[in-house]
Amino acid sequence: MKFKEILRTFFGTFFRLMPLSVEPGVRIFGNPHKNSPVFVTANFDLTVKRLTQYLKNQDCYLLVAPTNGINVWCAARGSNFTAHSVISVVKTSSINEKVAHRTLILPQLSAPGIDVKLVKRETGWDCKFGPVYAQDIPEYVADGLEKTDKMRRVRWPFTDRIDVGIGISTTFLIFILIIIGFFLKDWLAEVIVLGWGLVFLMYGLHPFIPGKSGWRKILFLEILIVIGVIYFTFPAIDQTKYIQNLFLIAMGLILIIGIDFDGATPLQKSQFDLILDKIGIQKLGNIKFGSRSKIVNSEIVLDQSKCTKCGMCYDICPKGVFEMVEEHKKMLNKYPEKCVTCEACVSQCFTGALTLRV
Amino acid sequence: MASYVFMKILESAPQRYDMGINLISFGQGRRMQQEIVEEYVHKSNQVLEIGCGTGTLAISCAKKGASVVAFDKSSQMLAIAERKVREHNLIEKIQLEEMGAIEMEKAFNDNTFDRIVSTLVFSELYADEQKYVLSQAYRILRPNGLIIIADEVKPRSSWKRIVHSSIRIPLALITYLFTQTSTKALEDIKGPMTNAGFKIIRERRSFIDSFALFVGQKE
Numbered sequence: 001m002k003f004k005e006i007l008r009t010f011f012g013t014f015f016r017l018m019p020l021s022v023e024p025g026v027r028i029f030g031n032p033h034k035n036s037p038v039f040v041t042a043n044f045d046l047t048v049k050r051l052t053q054y055l056k057n058q059d060c061y062l063l064v065a066p067t068n069g070i071n072v073w074c075a076a077r078g079s080n081f082t083a084h085s086v087i088s089v090v091k092t093s094s095i096n097e098k099v100a101h102r103t104l105i106l107p108q109l110s111a112p113g114i115d116v117k118l119v120k121r122e123t124g125w126d127c128k129f130g131p132v133y134a135q136d137i138p139e140y141v142a143d144g145l146e147k148t149d150k151m152r153r154v155r156w157p158f159t160d161r162i163d164v165g166i167g168i169s170t171t172f173l174i175f176i177l178i179i180i181g182f183f184l185k186d187w188l189a190e191v192i193v194l195g196w197g198l199v200f201l202m203y204g205l206h207p208f209i210p211g212k213s214g215w216r217k218i219l220f221l222e223i224l225i226v227i228g229v230i231y232f233t234f235p236a237i238d239q240t241k242y243i244q245n246l247f248l249i250a251m252g253l254i255l256i257i258g259i260d261f262d263g264a265t266p267l268q269k270s271q272f273d274l275i276l277d278k279i280g281i282q283k284l285g286n287i288k289f290g291s292r293s294k295i296v297n298s299e300i301v302l303d304q305s306k307c308t309k310c311g312m313c314y315d316i317c318p319k320g321v322f323e324m325v326e327e328h329k330k331m332l333n334k335y336p337e338k339c340v341t342c343e344a345c346v347s348q349c350f351t352g353a354l355t356l357r358v
Numbered sequence: 359m360a361s362y363v364f365m366k367i368l369e370s371a372p373q374r375y376d377m378g379i380n381l382i383s384f385g386q387g388r389r390m391q392q393e394i395v396e397e398y399v400h401k402s403n404q405v406l407e408i409g410c411g412t413g414t415l416a417i418s419c420a421k422k423g424a425s426v427v428a429f430d431k432s433s434q435m436l437a438i439a440e441r442k443v444r445e446h447n448l449i450e451k452i453q454l455e456e457m458g459a460i461e462m463e464k465a466f467n468d469n470t471f472d473r474i475v476s477t478l479v480f481s482e483l484y485a486d487e488q489k490y491v492l493s494q495a496y497r498i499l500r501p502n503g504l505i506i507i508a509d510e511v512k513p514r515s516s517w518k519r520i521v522h523s524s525i526r527i528p529l530a531l532i533t534y535l536f537t538q539t540s541t542k543a544l545e546d547i548k549g550p551m552t553n554a555g556f557k558i559i560r561e562r563r564s565f566i567d568s569f570a571l572f573v574g575q576k577e
Contacts, residue, residue, distance in 0.1 A: 025484070
């Protein structure tokens with residue numbers, strides 16, 4: 001059993017693009033009572049394991065909602081973590097009899113997918129969005145379920161960068177290894193070392209690589225490589241061309257690892273669709289890059305006449321785009337350049353004051 | 359801590375759903391649907407489809423003359439279903455609803471339907487959800503009404519299991535990578551069906567035992 005869990009953690013860590021589900025339902029932490037908080041999360045194996053780390057010293061309930069084994073943010077954006085998931089776990093878990101209150105604490109990043117009115121109508125439960133990161137939950141509980149601005153924002157620390165880097169690159173690298181194994185067997189060891197080495201370097205140093213956007217960072221790295229090739233070619237240091245070939249392999253690997261260097265971060269919009277659209281690839285099968293590149297360029301529009309200044313958008317924006325101006329009692333779309341169009345605010349705005357202008 | 363690319367790919371996954379299902383089920387998904395329509399759906403039947411996806415089965419039922427209510431929890435799947443229903447001129451015969459299976463108690467009255475059909479859905483539901491859906495299905499079926507569940511199952515003999523998993527595991531990986539569609543095998547459904555009050559009147563397995571059709575009757 002233990003071995004199976006280690007294997008699952010390994011799979012979840014290195015093959016992040018594949019779903020890995022755990023049984024939904026209620027989990028009990030500590031000795032909860034009638035007024036203990038009820039948290040909700042997605043049923044991705046790693047999500048539940050990591051969340052458990054931070055809940056194990058709390059007295060609370062955790063509802064693991066069926067989201068097809070996909071993590072919170074991805075599932076919420078891809079229609080896998082919706083009101084239906086929440087309704088299902090509330091109705092089938094007998095949480096109604098366990099607590100006296102009726103407030104669910106959802107992960108903040110589930111906001112793009114969840115229709116809280118539908119949850120209320122079907123189950124009678126209110127939804128509240130908790131912190132983005134599980135590690136902030138103990139502090140959030142200690143403060144009486146109040147969020148600070150720090151808890152509302154996505155961050156991009158070193159550990160997360162490495163985690164995301166290996167999580168999304170391994171699948172691609174293994175595909176490349178299979179191809180190399182067939183056609184360029186002699187280079188297998190080099191590709192393995194270079195491949196994972198570059199993942200660590202590129203993601204580890206991500207904020208320090210010059211260039212504002214991901215593709216500029218990649219361009220910078222490629223230019224470095226070209227300089228390297230030239231440096232090693234002209235003085236004819238290595239007659240066997242071994243080093244030149246290593247540089248060429250690195251060039252290809254950098255492109256593949258960094259194919260969507262913006263989209264891999266929680267900080268910037270993916271430029272993937274936009275670039276493909278620009279170079280004329282409008283669609284591949286059913287995936288339409290052309291129409292999606294418009295969404296990349298779209299912006300959130302705030303209609304002041306409909307806004308009730310409830311503060312919901314401020315509460316759930318992971319990028320801190322909105323600001324409440326106290327003296328005018330006005331909500332402002334103050335830092336639109338930070339927006340990653342996750343549409344959390346659009347789907348949670350009660351009055352429809354926020355829309356996405358394509 | 360999500361990859362934005364992954365989010366984007368998932369968003370457009372419904373458009374690749376039909377392709378994915380056909381790939382992973384070797385066309386069995388579609389074959390079973392044809393069988394359901396041919397053998398169990400009659401003209402003037404009131405049919406409910408649980409989890410209609412892109413609407414293929416609902417359309418076949420309606421073409422045979424049945425009135426269909428079909429629901430799914432994915433708005434993107436339903437958008438595709440709606441387009442297909444319009445293309446087939448079946449708007450009057452098919453009513454599409456966006457709802458989850460766990461919301462059936464408020465949506466439908468007792469003794470409303472002659473047939474309840476559901477393909478590749480029960481395997482996606484967890485044990486508690488299956489129990490809920492089956493008890494609701496029993497409530498809303500008319501007396502003598504039939505529930506027809508077709509799904510992927512685990513082969514019973516061990517050599518068939520080995521043959522099956524050796525084809526299926528690599529195929530499932532490829533199918534998921536290209537279409538973000540996956541299915542899993544249904545464990546025991548006859549037990550929960552019987553517990554809900556249904557009498558199992560037919561069970562048929564096909565394709566090295568890996569697909570099965572269960573027909574239950576409300577007594």
